[in-house]
Amino acid sequence: MxxxxxxxxxxxxxLGGIFFYLTGSHAPxxxxxxxxxxxxFVVGLLARSxxxxxxxxxxxxxxxxxxxxxxxxxxxxxxxxxxxxxxGVPIAHLRAVQEELLMAVICLVxxxxxxxxFIAVRRSRAQ
Numbered sequence: 852m853x854x855x856x857x858x859x860x861x862x863x864x865x866l867g868g869i870f871f872y873l874t875g876s877h878a879p880x881x882x883x884x885x886x887x888x889x890x891x892f893v894v895g896l897l898a899r900s901x902x903x904x905x906x907x908x909x910x911x912x913x914x915x916x917x918x919x920x921x922x923x924x925x926x927x928x929x930x931x932x933x934x935x936x937x938x939g940v941p942i943a944h945l946r947a948v949q950e951e952l953l954m955a956v957i958c959l960v961x962x963x964x965x966x967x968x969f970i971a972v973r974r975s976r977a978q
Contacts, residue, residue, distance in 0.1 A: 852898070852910055852913075852964075852965060852968045853895050853896075853898035853899045853906070853909075853910070854895075854899075855961075855964060855965075855968075856891055856892075856894065856895030856898060856910070856913045856961075857891075857892060857895040857896070859888075859891060859917070859957065859958075859960075859961045860888045860889070860890075860891035860892035860895055861888065861892070862888070862957055863884040863885065863887050863888030863891065863920070863954065863957060863958075864884070864885050864888035864889065864892070865888075866884045866888075866950065866953055866954060866957065867881060867882045867883065867884035867885030867886075867888065867950075868882075868885060870884075870946060870949075870950040871885075873946060874946055878944075878946075878947065880947065881946070881947065881950060883924075883954075884920075884950065884954045887916060887919075887920045887954070887958070890916050891913055891916055891917065891920075894909050894912050894913045894916065895909075895913060897909045898910050898913060910965065910969075913965070914961075914962055914965040914966070914969075917958045917961040917962045917965065918958070918962050920954060920955075920957075920958035920961075921954075921955050921958035921959045921962055924950075924951035924952070924954045924955040924958075925951075925952075925955035925959075927951050928948045928951035928952045928955060931948045931951075932948065
């Protein structure tokens with residue numbers, strides 16, 4: 852899973868970089884996925900340890916970062932979309948909402964993969 856973590860980290864870094872460029876480099880908040888990506892990358896590198904306990908620790912940290920990377924943008928973009936479609940309030944920063952939705956989806960897929968991996972490992976140990 853450490854290699855999967857590194858791949859998702861690169862995807863988040865690219866997402867933040869692309870949206871930073873698309874906003875004309877005027878929105879430093881578009882770099883938030885880059886921050887999550889860098890943290891995931893570092894934790895992913897640390898999870899490549901030979902020690903099983905260190906690997907477990909860092910993968911649990913990584914999935915927690917992924918979960919936070921899902922929750923915060925999902926809530927923020929969900930509120931913006933709710934305001935738009937239920938209350939009729941126009942979306943002020945459409946690119947930001949798009950980026951938040953993409954980050955939420957990417958992180959959700961990552962968390963699901965991690966949970967499936969954790970379950971598979973636990974099942975293999977029980978046998």
